[in-house]
């Protein structure tokens with residue numbers, strides 16, 4: 001395989017006196033190829049952040065082989081650090097600094113031309129607010145500032161951990177538009193989330209993780225197609241008779257109060273013909289396509305998954321996890 005990010009057999013176990021041994025990531029594989037907007041999807045506590053932290057060297061892995069832009073991670077990350085931007089959970093900024101001053105400092109420290117600051121502020125939609133203090137920013141604006149800081153170096157690869165977390169619907173839309181715009185400019189994006197609709201809206205590829213293991217991966221439409229049961233929603237003038245006729249035609253039928261769901265129907269015309277020929281008139285015939293949410297629930301059993309509490313304001317459950325990773329500036333501990 002040759003990918004922008006490659007992870008094979010990643011394993012990470014946490015041990016603590018209080019909670020004992022906890023396998024956070026259990027032989028996980030991930031392949032992100034150039035140009036993808038790749039969703040990294042899993043319920044709370046499934047191992048997404050641990051995977052990203054291991055990839056970036058913020059936590060040591062027990063086992064596994066990882067590369068970023070061809071460089072072995074995390075040991076050789078400094079070699080490609082200038083080409084990677086990463087934000088893992090909510091970054092912290094000095095509230096008394098303006099966004100412009102914050103970015104200027106990061107630019108100078110990272111050897112990036114200061115002229116780039118105005119460009120990235122514009123790029124993330126903070127062009128007219130860049131000279132306001134960060135403490136007056138909404139969470140969405142802080143998230144965009146974090147993305148701006150990661151964009152200073154014109155990264156080829158952007159890693160975003162839960163960028164929509166804690167944002168209101170308008171903030172989520174802005175973040176989505178931003179990710180799409182970056183992708184349109186050729187940036188490869190890996191975006192982790194437990195918000196399925198987000199992944200379905202912005203990503204072309206997805207890897208689904210559950211209990212530290214990969215449970216699905218591929219193009220979003222292909223992952224969904226694998227779960228297509230050829231179902232149709234049917235409304236008809238005589239629903240009881242329609243159910244009888246469809247069962248007699250050896251189709252699987254689930255009856256609901258005002259409609260039927262008929263399975264195993266590669267062509268909806270079959271339903272129409274079966275009912276029409278017997279004088280039962282179809283009022284509605286809609287193919288039921290699986291969405292990522294149903295696939296996700298089926299693959300992860302998310303309803304029963306032990307969840308990690310996340311505060312309502314979006315702050316991470318592990319305060320140590322909230323870090324802005326600027327590989328260029330801070331370097332990475334091997």
Ligand SMILES: Nc1ncnc2c1ncn2[C@@H]1O[C@H](COP(=O)(O)OP(=O)(O)OP(=O)(O)O)[C@@H](O)[C@H]1O
Pocket residue numbers: 014015016022023024042043044045046047048049050051194308310318
């Ligand atoms: N520093 C740590 N010490 C002990 N256990 C940890 C630590 N960090 C994570 N874990 C555990 O590892 C598992 C995976 O957590 P992780 O944060 O990677 O999941 P996640 O998919 O990112 O979840 P979320 O969507 O809530 O961020 C969880 O059971 C979590 O409690």
